[in-house]
Amino acid sequence: MKIENVLNALRQNKMDAYYVDTKEEARALALSLIPEGAVCASGGSVTLTETGILDAVKSGNYTYIDRYAPDLTEEERADAVARAHHADVYLMSSNAITENGELYNVDGNSNRVSALVLGPKSVIVVAGVNKLVPTLDDAILRVKTVAAPKNTVRLACATPCAKTGHCISLDTGHGTDMTKGCASPARICCNFVVSAQQRHQSRIKVILVGEALGY
DSSP states (O other), X not given: OOHHHHHHHHHHTTOEEEEESSHHHHHHHHHHTSOTTOEEXXXXXXXXXXXXXXXXXXXXXXXXXXXXXXXXOHHHHHHHHHHHXXXXXXXXXXXXXXXXXXXXXXXXXXXXXXXXXXXXXXEXXXXXXXXXXXXXHHHHHHIIIIIHHHHHHHTTXXXXXXXXXXXXXGGGTOTTOTTOOOOOTTOOOOEEEEEOSOSSTTSEEEEEESSOOOO
């Protein structure tokens, strides 16, 4: 898969698309896309941590809505999630990006995918080249064999995939059936969002990084 093909497909889908070689360049580019003083929020993302973007936004000349602040009550945490949908800039990664320029994301609580779809004025998506896949079926498989199992371990979720390293749907021949999976109360694959051609030009900005980042 040629990166240039992916960039062109994203642009045809009315998303701004950029490519940089390193996480340091990704951080600099992401920050250049955020106006000084902007209200920012983010989804849970290993990629944003690995690139240093999250720390930069928290310590820069921005107002960061931090739903992970340790002293928050449950009510305050819920309020932070709600306020994130009115942020000037929302930062996140993507579970997969297809050669057709589609973003594929799967969430449990779904604060991330809901903000991607509607609310924040600008959404910046940062993803390593390890997230690139040829087709939507490959994106579905990537979540079931990489993203979901690794995130359940990171989040200490008691799901079958946390133990086996893959979704149980692969054991029953339903690997590319998007919504098939476990019935665990801790399941993190609850809502499935495919972002294709957008109505609002340049609202979503995608930065592809020539390194393996996140899950």
